[in-house]
Amino acid sequence: MSNFVWCHGPSCHKSHTQDRIRGVKGSKVLRTKKVQQTEWNRDRMYSYFCSQGCYNDFANTYVREVIAIAPRLEPLETPINVTKEQVQYGWRDGTYTNTRITTVDNNGG
């Protein structure tokens, strides 16, 4: 059973690679690549794109539509605690200030 989707990169069929060549002499074409569906790429972007380049082409072509799915109109914030601590290093009494950021668990757990 062949389980695949065609790469969604809008220019996938324009890349000059041998594995895209199909057809017989005199009527050859560059064809969009197949993307095999595996347990490793299930529900991941690599189940729809043959490469990072094709993913970037798609994202740059359709960025407005993609952002419209979940627009960010306000910033998100993560509650944190910030603590400073002096840390000694070496054997000569040298110290530096270490900034420690920990997230605040608002779920009571």
Ligand SMILES: [Zn+2]
């Ligand atoms: Zn592709």
